[in-house]
Amino acid sequence: MQVNEKKPLIVAFCCNWCSYAGADLAGNNRLAYPADVKIIRVPCSCRVNPMFILRAFQRGADGVIICGCHPGDCHYTSGNYFTRRRMAMLFSMLDYLGIEKERTRVEWVSAAEGAKFAATMNDFAEKVAALGENKRLEDLRCKR
């Protein structure tokens, strides 16, 4: 038995209108993706505060993915544009801090794209797993 093998931990923020529905559709169609992916529902991808992502990495997440509606399709008109710009900034900063670019991602998944959701999660989980455990930002004081 391999005791040390830690499964990657991936936090996925999904907007309620497109990507969360896309994730549901993936479920409806029984399209499997790794159980390492845990989804947090937010009303819009623009609700995702960079603070949440830092917190996730601090607490030992190995990858964080944000899914929103396709550009132009945001339920709230322009929310995903904010996401796109904010995350471009944040991710390059995280890269500077040593959190590889492959550990962070913004992906547009519509409510109709169950297959894309599953494929994205499979691909992302694979890339994150290949990088191994993320120790860069992990705050050991957070660990019990």
Place this chain on the structure above:
Amino acid sequence: MQRIGVFVCWCGSNIAGTVDVQAVSEALKLEPGVVFSTNYQYMCSQAGQQIIKDAIKEHKLTGIVVCSCSPRMHEATFRKTAAAAGLNPYMVEIANIREQCSWVHKDVPTGTEKAIILGKAAVAKVNLNAPLTPGESPVTKRALVIGGGIAGIQTALDIADAGFPVDIVEKKPTIGGKMAQLDKTFPTLDCAACILTPKMVDVAQNEKIRIFSYSEVEEVKGFVGNFDVKIKKKARYVNEDVCTGCGACTEKCPQKKVPNEFNLGMDNRRAIYIPFAQAVPKVATIDPNYCTMLKTGKCGVCSKVCTAGAIDYKQQDQIIEEKYGAIVVATGFNPISMDKFEEYAYSQSKDVITSLEFERLTNAAGPTAGKLLRPSDLEHPHTIVFVQCVGSRCENCAEKGKEYCSKICCMYTAKHAMLVRDKYPDTEVYVFYIDVRTPGKNFDEFYRRAVEEYGVHYIKGMVGKVTPEGNKLKVQASDLIMNKQVHIDADLVVLAAAIEPDKSARPLATMLTASMDTNDFFTEAHPKLRPVESPTAGVFLSGACQGPKDIPETVSQAGAAASKVIGLLAKDKLTGNPCIASPNEQMCNGCSSCERVCPYGAITYVDKEFRMPDRTTLMRRVAQVNPAVCQGCGACTVACPSGAMDLRGFASAQIIAEVDAICK
């Protein structure tokens, strides 16, 4: 401290098959704040809801977590349950352990582990939930029907019947859709036009219904009860209000060589045209791709012959903005292209036609005036071969055809075969099929009549190849029952092409934020129990845009969609979403960052008096959110540099609690 109850649903075996529900409820019992935890077979059932209600009362719960299907499915149900037991409905959180756990993960330990984590995240969130009270929003009492085929027509008529105004948007110059092109209808063999055109006239004459023909939906904004829609009325270069539909222009137009799309290109129309005699609205349209006047500026024959003076070469596309309370999608279907089915020689021979072309050939108003003549030499065909499932039930060939059954082909082919044998008893008719599928009232009797009374040769097997040779079509096929090869020299081959959703459906789904399946059919809110509603509130589905359907089914679905729309429009107010932004005035420094990112203009600033600790007062500029306008996207919460802005129901602290629970 909250007193939280956890309710784990088995969903029969949907969840319990991959998740050890007992273990989940045991594990969650140990979470902070949880005072009660149980599991049950169907939490959404009456008995399941009763368990929740009883527990709320017995254990004085202040918050509940239901580990079940997606909140998109049953969040509303459980909120109602909580409200019925006296708990604020916004003290309910759902852990999605079906769509996002049991259905996508295969083995029990993994599923159980993830379900526990998702449950913990929901518990962590509920610990920070606060009771919320929703606001109300008005309902615009007008419906929009997109698509003017039989589905759209029936929906519009039914809604208008209840007294609500309806607009139909149809991209073609006339309503009527595919049914207008059909000859006879199964299983009664009454003529399509005889039953459809009176309905089209009803639509035209109904004061509650407006028809925007030759128009397309450009933009959809807003939400249930309050949609703002932009409709592009394409320039038809004819003033609709003035044109009398006399048809003089369509006879005199010198541009005669325009393929007639109504007859599927089997004959020609003019550049100015009325699609068919019973068109509604009966107004001419100029085809800008062929009109000499529009292309070169020289001609103008139609404007000279038009006594009403309706021709307007300078007409521009017009954008109409209208508010709607509900939107019905009725975009219908099209037969798939035969390009990828070269084995049937569709592109090589004019005598290989699709079933819809066959409808036009036998239609009294069609290119041959109802006489069944071969398109190539206008001779009467003596041997006709019908090929079923061309592109339907195409296993492992998704790039070529469709995996699903198109549902209507078996019946219309039986109808075609019967019509041929009835009109021309000297014609031999062969039908090659995989299976004959005829469920439906009087359907199987109809098919058996084709075989037994009309002597149609049904052969189980597929056609391998059609080769044009001289004026014959050599059909090579297999007979699976006799286990032999069959060779037939046919005069006409009719392909039952699979049907697919209209191409306009996907961009429309995007505009409406409505879900679609992989075949581009709209998905319903629930496949069995909410078959005419889209998961997006206020959007309803009618007809073949949701899946292949025959006319009786389409009409019944259209009526069902209408009744759902009427139910919505009959309400004066809809309760709104209380999950909106709210600023902490103590922390707000009035910097305007939130105001700049708000897509709705919901944030304004006011000067407010604050009492300072030293008993002086201070005037400060602080943000204020208009609860009727705020939609709760949360853009402002991230823009706020001081962290004063937060979103109710999705507060920063709640999301962080979820992150922490997941990353523990």
